[in-house]
Amino acid sequence: MEELLNILKDIHADVDYDTCTTLIDDGILDSFDIISIITEVSSEFDVQIPANEIVPENFNSAAALWKLIEKLLDE
Amino acid sequence: MNKKKVVKIIAAALCAVLVLVLALWFLQRLLTPKYIDKNEEGLLVKEYYDYAGGNDVLFIGDCEVYSNFSPVRLWQEYGITSAIRGSPQQLIWHSYYMLEDTLRYETPKVVVFNVLSMKYGEPQSEAYNRLALDGMKWSSVKLRAVKASMTEEESLLSYVFPLLRFHSRWSDLRSEDLKYFFNTRQLSHNGYVMRIDVQPVDYIPRAEPLADYSFADTCWEYLDKMKDLCEKNGIQLVLIKAPTLMPHWYDEWDEQIVKYASDNGLCYVNTLPIAESEIGIDYTADTFDAGQHLNLSGAEKLSSWFGAYLKANTALPNHRGEADLELKWSEKIDRYYEMADAQAAQLERDGKLSGYWGD
Amino acid sequence: MPFVSFGFIAFLAALMLLYYLVPKRFQWMMLLAFSIFFYCFAGWTSLIFMAVTILTTYFAGAVIGRMAEARDSYIKEQGAAMDRDAKKAYKAKVKKRTYLILSLCLIVNLGMLAVIKYTDFGISIVNGIFRTNIGYLRFILPLGISFYIFQSMGYIIDVYRGKYAPEKNFARFALFVSFFPQLLQGPISRFDELSQTLYGPHDFDYQNFAKGAWRVVWGFFKKVVIADRLVTAVITLSGEPDVYKGVYVVALVLFYAIQLYADFTGGIDITIGVAQMLGIKVAENFDRPFFSLNVTEYWRRWHITMGTWFKDYIFYPLSVSPKMLKISKWSREKLGQAIGKRVPVYLSTIIVWFATGLWHGAAWNFIVWGLLNCLVIIVSQELSPLYQRFHKKFRFSNTKGYNVFQMFRTFWLMGFIRVLDVYRDVPGTFRQVGTIFTTANWGDLFNGSFLELGLGWQDFAVVLAGCAAMLTVSILQNKGQVRDRLMARPPVVRYALLIAAVCLIMVFGAYGIGYDSGAFIYTRF
Incomplete structure (x- = not known):
C-alpha cells in the first residue's frame, strides 16, 4: 500500500489519497495519469492490470486500486 | 394512472392538436402569396370557379389564351358564352387536367386549345406548376394533375399543404398579405386578363433554326387524351395558334399540327399568316409588350374574328336575348369597361400601368 | 430516411401508436421490424453489410460465451483437483481459443469497413507515390456502417473480456445493432447499458413520453432552423477559397462550429428523444462542449x-x-x-x-x-x-471572466482545427488560415458583403436568435434539465410553448424550395 501511495503522490502531490473516493468521477485522474499509474504499478509489483479492469470503480480511490492489485497478485 | 387522469391528458392533447392545426392554417393563409401586388396571374385558375357553369366555349392554354381572347366581346357580338382557363406558361398536361377539372362543373360545346405549349415536353419551372395548380380545387383530378406536373424537387405534400412550399416567404411578407388574408380581388373577365397599354413591335428576333422540330411524345399523348376526352363528352375540339409573334412559331411545327388536325377531323387555324390581312391586327398598336401578348384592342379584334370563325365552323347558339344571361353578362360588361377606364386613367396620370386594376 | 423529412415523422407516428398498442412482450420485435424498414430506405445492399455484422458478431459472441461457460464449469468440477498453475494454464488455453474467435470477428468486420471505406484512399496514396493510375472502386458507403460496426465490436470485445454474457436471442441482438434512432450518427452504445431498457417491456409513461417529444422538437429546431440555414454560407465560403479569404475564414470557422454543433447535437437530441419516447435510455453524446x-x-x-x-x-x-x-x-x-x-x-x-x-x-x-x-x-x-x-x-485565473476567456480560446482553437473538414484540402486549409494575417478585409463585415453569401439579413437574424436560444438553454442546464422545469409548468403553458415551437420550425426552418417571387413573375409592368 505504501509503494502505491508513493506512486500516486508522484502524479498528484496535493491529493489526499487516504480519504478521496472520487478520483475518476471528479476528474482528478485523467487517462494519462491512469496509464502512468498502470505502468508504474507493473514495474513496481510485477502485475499487469488488463484493459478491462480500467473502470472507474477500480480507480476512484487508492484503496480500491490496492484491492485490485491484491486480487491480480492473487490470481 | 387513473382513468380520469388519462382522459384529461387525452383531452388536453386533442385541444393542443386543434390549436396547432388552427395556427398552422393561419400561417399557411398568411404566407401563401396573395398575387395582388405581384404575379397577379396566380389568381386566374382559382377565379374560374366564380364563373363556372353555362359556358359553351372553353379556352385552355397559356398566356396566348388569357391575354388574347375576350369572352365579353364574344358575348357582345355573337351571344357566345365562354370561359378561359389559362395560366402562365400552361403546359399541355396542365391544360388537359384543366379540361378534366372543368368537366366536373360543366360540359362546354367547344374546347379551344392553343397549341403553342406543344413545344414544351418538359416542365420549365416549378413556379409555373404552382401558378397552374395551386388555384385548382381539390379532387382526384388535381391529384393526378399534380403528380403529372411535379418537377423532381417538388413534393405532393407541398400541394396539400402550401405552407411547406411558401413558409420561407416570412421574410417577404407585405401589407397585402394581411389586407387580403380573407378576401381577394377579381383579376380576370371570365379568364381574360386585360391590358390596354401599347408597346409596338419594333423588332422581331430572327428565329434560329432548330435541330429537331418534332414535338415531344408526351405532348402528343396529352393531345390524344384531350381529343379522346372531348369525343367522349360530345365536345368539338378546335386547335388554334394565337397571332402573337414571340415566341416564334415555326412552319415545321405548324405542318405537324395541320396534319394532326386533318387526320383527326379537327378544326385548326393558325392566325399568324392572316393576323394583319384578315383579322386586322396592327402590331404597332395592338400589343402591350412588343408582340408577345395582345392588348385590349388586339384581343377585341381577334375575338371579333374568332367569333365569326366559331359561328362558321361549329354549331354554337346565340344566347343574346335570354333574360337571365343578359343580366349576368351585363354585370361582366360593366366590370370590363370599369377596368378599361381605370387603366386608361392611370395611364393618363402616370404615363404607365402599375397594375391591372389601375389603382 | 433522413430525420428531417415528413416520411420520418409519419414513420415515428406509426411506430409510437403500434408500440404502445401491441402486447408489451412484442414491443421490441416491433422496434426491430421498424428498424429494418428504416434501414431498407438506404437500399437493400446496405442491409447485406449490416446482416454480415449482425451474424458474425452474434455467433462469435455465442461461441466465446459457450467456451467461457465450459471453462467455468470445468474449473468448478475439477476445482479441488487443479492447483493454481494448472488452473492458470487451462485458462490461458481457453483464452487463446476465444482470442482466435474474437480476432476473426474483428478482422471480418473491420476488414469489411476498411475495404469499403478506405480502399480508394489507399489507391490514391499508391497512385500518388508510384505515379500509377489504378482505377478507383467507388464503393457506396452503407448508411451508418462506421457506427454500427464500432458498436458491435465494442460488444464482442466486452464479451471476450467477460464483462457480460453474450446475448442469446439472435433477434434481440439484431435489434441492438440495428436500433434505428442511432443508425445515422450514433451514439455508439454499449450493450450492457442499452440492453437494460431496449427490450422493455415499457408502459406508456406520459412524463417520459412528453420529455422525449420535447427533446425531439428541440433537435428539429437546431437542425432545421439553425444548421440547415447556416449551411448555405458554409458551402459558399468553403467552395470558393480564392474569393473568401481573411475575415471570411474567421467567419467560416465560426459558422461551421455553429452549424456542426446544431446539426450534430440536434440529430442526437432527436435520437435520444425518440428513444425516450419509447422508454429507452440511450447514452448522452454531448455535454455542452463549447x-x-x-x-x-x-x-x-x-x-x-x-x-x-x-x-x-x-x-x-x-x-x-x-x-x-x-x-x-x-x-x-x-x-x-x-x-x-x-x-x-x-x-x-x-x-x-x-x-x-x-x-x-x-x-x-x-x-x-x-x-x-x-x-x-x-x-x-x-x-x-x-x-x-x-x-x-495569479488569482484572477480562477475568476469567471478568466473561465470565459478559456472557453473562448478552446472554442476557436477547436474551430480552426475543424475547418479542415470543410476545405477538405490540407495545404489549402493552412493557406486559408494564413490569409487571416495577410488579407486586410475586415471592413467587409460592415459593408454588406456578408449578405452576398446566400443568406439575407433576415437569415442571419434567425440564426442569431437560434444561437441565443441554444446558449440560454445551455446556461439554464447548469441548474439541471430544462425539460424538468418545463414539465413542472401548467399544461396550458407547456402546450402553448410546444405549439409555438412547432410553428417556429415550420416557418423558420430552412427546408423545401426557397421562395423567390422573381421566379413567379411572368409579365412585368
Whole structure:
C-alpha cells in the first residue's frame, strides 16, 4: 500500500489519497495519469492490470486500486 | 394512472392538436402569396370557379389564351358564352387536367386549345406548376394533375399543404398579405386578363433554326387524351395558334399540327399568316409588350374574328336575348369597361400601368 | 430516411401508436421490424453489410460465451483437483481459443469497413507515390456502417473480456445493432447499458413520453432552423477559397462550429428523444462542449461515446499491453525517467488520434485533423505544470471572466482545427488560415458583403436568435434539465410553448424550395 501511495503522490502531490473516493468521477485522474499509474504499478509489483479492469470503480480511490492489485497478485 | 387522469391528458392533447392545426392554417393563409401586388396571374385558375357553369366555349392554354381572347366581346357580338382557363406558361398536361377539372362543373360545346405549349415536353419551372395548380380545387383530378406536373424537387405534400412550399416567404411578407388574408380581388373577365397599354413591335428576333422540330411524345399523348376526352363528352375540339409573334412559331411545327388536325377531323387555324390581312391586327398598336401578348384592342379584334370563325365552323347558339344571361353578362360588361377606364386613367396620370386594376 | 423529412415523422407516428398498442412482450420485435424498414430506405445492399455484422458478431459472441461457460464449469468440477498453475494454464488455453474467435470477428468486420471505406484512399496514396493510375472502386458507403460496426465490436470485445454474457436471442441482438434512432450518427452504445431498457417491456409513461417529444422538437429546431440555414454560407465560403479569404475564414470557422454543433447535437437530441419516447435510455453524446476550458475537457464533452470507445477499446489496451510496457521499460532505461515515462502514453495517444481521424473519413484532412488534436492535447499536457504555477500565482485565473476567456480560446482553437473538414484540402486549409494575417478585409463585415453569401439579413437574424436560444438553454442546464422545469409548468403553458415551437420550425426552418417571387413573375409592368 505504501509503494502505491508513493506512486500516486508522484502524479498528484496535493491529493489526499487516504480519504478521496472520487478520483475518476471528479476528474482528478485523467487517462494519462491512469496509464502512468498502470505502468508504474507493473514495474513496481510485477502485475499487469488488463484493459478491462480500467473502470472507474477500480480507480476512484487508492484503496480500491490496492484491492485490485491484491486480487491480480492473487490470481 | 387513473382513468380520469388519462382522459384529461387525452383531452388536453386533442385541444393542443386543434390549436396547432388552427395556427398552422393561419400561417399557411398568411404566407401563401396573395398575387395582388405581384404575379397577379396566380389568381386566374382559382377565379374560374366564380364563373363556372353555362359556358359553351372553353379556352385552355397559356398566356396566348388569357391575354388574347375576350369572352365579353364574344358575348357582345355573337351571344357566345365562354370561359378561359389559362395560366402562365400552361403546359399541355396542365391544360388537359384543366379540361378534366372543368368537366366536373360543366360540359362546354367547344374546347379551344392553343397549341403553342406543344413545344414544351418538359416542365420549365416549378413556379409555373404552382401558378397552374395551386388555384385548382381539390379532387382526384388535381391529384393526378399534380403528380403529372411535379418537377423532381417538388413534393405532393407541398400541394396539400402550401405552407411547406411558401413558409420561407416570412421574410417577404407585405401589407397585402394581411389586407387580403380573407378576401381577394377579381383579376380576370371570365379568364381574360386585360391590358390596354401599347408597346409596338419594333423588332422581331430572327428565329434560329432548330435541330429537331418534332414535338415531344408526351405532348402528343396529352393531345390524344384531350381529343379522346372531348369525343367522349360530345365536345368539338378546335386547335388554334394565337397571332402573337414571340415566341416564334415555326412552319415545321405548324405542318405537324395541320396534319394532326386533318387526320383527326379537327378544326385548326393558325392566325399568324392572316393576323394583319384578315383579322386586322396592327402590331404597332395592338400589343402591350412588343408582340408577345395582345392588348385590349388586339384581343377585341381577334375575338371579333374568332367569333365569326366559331359561328362558321361549329354549331354554337346565340344566347343574346335570354333574360337571365343578359343580366349576368351585363354585370361582366360593366366590370370590363370599369377596368378599361381605370387603366386608361392611370395611364393618363402616370404615363404607365402599375397594375391591372389601375389603382 | 433522413430525420428531417415528413416520411420520418409519419414513420415515428406509426411506430409510437403500434408500440404502445401491441402486447408489451412484442414491443421490441416491433422496434426491430421498424428498424429494418428504416434501414431498407438506404437500399437493400446496405442491409447485406449490416446482416454480415449482425451474424458474425452474434455467433462469435455465442461461441466465446459457450467456451467461457465450459471453462467455468470445468474449473468448478475439477476445482479441488487443479492447483493454481494448472488452473492458470487451462485458462490461458481457453483464452487463446476465444482470442482466435474474437480476432476473426474483428478482422471480418473491420476488414469489411476498411475495404469499403478506405480502399480508394489507399489507391490514391499508391497512385500518388508510384505515379500509377489504378482505377478507383467507388464503393457506396452503407448508411451508418462506421457506427454500427464500432458498436458491435465494442460488444464482442466486452464479451471476450467477460464483462457480460453474450446475448442469446439472435433477434434481440439484431435489434441492438440495428436500433434505428442511432443508425445515422450514433451514439455508439454499449450493450450492457442499452440492453437494460431496449427490450422493455415499457408502459406508456406520459412524463417520459412528453420529455422525449420535447427533446425531439428541440433537435428539429437546431437542425432545421439553425444548421440547415447556416449551411448555405458554409458551402459558399468553403467552395470558393480564392474569393473568401481573411475575415471570411474567421467567419467560416465560426459558422461551421455553429452549424456542426446544431446539426450534430440536434440529430442526437432527436435520437435520444425518440428513444425516450419509447422508454429507452440511450447514452448522452454531448455535454455542452463549447463550455470546455481546454481541449482535453472538450473531448470529454463532445462526441462522448466515440471518445470513450476509443479510450476503452484502443487507448487503454494499447497503453497497458505487454509490448507497450516493454517499450516503456526500454525507453526509461535509455532515455531517462522523464521522457521514458511519457513514451507509452504519447505513443498510444498518437495512434488513437490517428485512428480517430481515419474513422471520421478516408482522407488526409481527417488524419491531419486527428493529429492536430493530438498535438494540442500533448502540448497542453506538457504545459500543465506551467499552467498550474500560473494559476497559483495569479488569482484572477480562477475568476469567471478568466473561465470565459478559456472557453473562448478552446472554442476557436477547436474551430480552426475543424475547418479542415470543410476545405477538405490540407495545404489549402493552412493557406486559408494564413490569409487571416495577410488579407486586410475586415471592413467587409460592415459593408454588406456578408449578405452576398446566400443568406439575407433576415437569415442571419434567425440564426442569431437560434444561437441565443441554444446558449440560454445551455446556461439554464447548469441548474439541471430544462425539460424538468418545463414539465413542472401548467399544461396550458407547456402546450402553448410546444405549439409555438412547432410553428417556429415550420416557418423558420430552412427546408423545401426557397421562395423567390422573381421566379413567379411572368409579365412585368
